[in-house]
Amino acid sequence: MDQREFLADEFEKHRVHLKAVAYRMLGSLSEAEDAVQEAWLRLNRSDADGIDNLGGWLTTVVGRLCLDILRSRTARREEPLEERLPDPIIGPASGVDPEHEALMADSVGLALLVVLESLTPAERLAFVLHDTFAIPFEDIAPIVGRSPAAARQLASRARRRVRGAAPDPERDRARQREVVDAFQAAARGGDFQALLAVLAPDVVLRADLGIRGRKVVRGAEAVAGQALLFRRVGGESRPALVNGTAGMIGSINGRTTSVLSFVIVDGRVSAIDILADPDRLADLDLSVLD
Structure with missing residues (x-):
């Protein structure tokens, strides 16, 4: 050699x-x-x-x-x-992707970044x-x-x-997933009160929409309203790890439309980060989810 x-x-x-x-x-x-x-x-x-x-x-x-x-x-x-x-790092919901685990060791997700x-x-x-x-x-x-x-x-x-x-987040992935699934079920069902129950009063939603700009929504009622608005768009979602924490990948007709990352504190969603920039989404490697 x-x-x-x-x-x-x-x-x-x-x-x-x-x-x-x-x-x-x-x-x-x-x-x-x-x-x-x-x-x-x-x-x-x-x-x-x-x-x-x-x-x-x-x-x-x-x-x-x-x-x-x-x-x-x-x-x-x-x-x-x-x-x-x-940029989010995407991994399977099972958390078994070695590179994802190595990159995100000791991380607290997008919230810290x-x-x-x-x-x-x-x-x-x-x-x-x-x-x-x-x-x-x-x-x-x-x-x-x-x-x-x-x-x-x-x-x-x-x-x-x-x-x-940066809040001190829930680190147990099973508990994270439980809260995220409750949020998703309430949003899909159009249940405003159930959304309020799973959202922290001071929850903040940040969305990067690409050329359409960036959006920040604060407060449980306002974020719940946005969740119901997103529901009208339709499409599908599947669970994933986003920077080491429970998240979701949204898609319409097989095309990725959004990546959602959640911060869970004391059993409620305290922050939601949404990447919906088509150009940046196109650069993400989602092969680990297949």
Whole structure:
């Protein structure tokens, strides 16, 4: 085995981890894949013999690449960052897809990613690398160009914002599915009162409709009304895991029309995120559900 083949084999051992890092940083599957591929290209151009910890070196490279992407995205973005709905990762409702499980380990679903969109690029990197992947602040500091103490402060600020905005969700998938199924049954049956019973009073629904814009609906009565409105569209739905939590895939005549992710807190739906952008839906890999 020559040096290039050895490096390729070693890189593949880290690929899923690197993609998980990049996805949490960017909320975009395509950009995450691009960052991982660029890390491989940079590894090929480097003196690999001088790298003592390949996994740490690659994580640092991916972190720098993601930070650059986030800063560029922030500079050119006109709408608030928190309006962007991240790309969902779809898995079978059984939760047995290995790559899905690896990518979503320790995740709390789209709800956390939505909150992360509101952080500064440096805050997001410090929080993700330290709190999710246990990277020491001494290693994070050079990436953000700060001291370890300053990197710690970045993560601390991010942590406070995340805790203040992201609810503590139900983690038992069977219980999640039970609540989601109750929501779906009430919506299909046109039962407004049953919908109110399964929705938290302060529930928020976020929908990304593509060129039709984005929509945010707050409050149980308003969200229940939207659920009944969606019911008139018709179509079918099937259960799936969306970022590691119970969700649904909507379709009409075999064409995917929406991906729904739910946050369940204290036995009720506290948030619903809907991706209904036809262009983004077309890029999703739903083969794991077949």
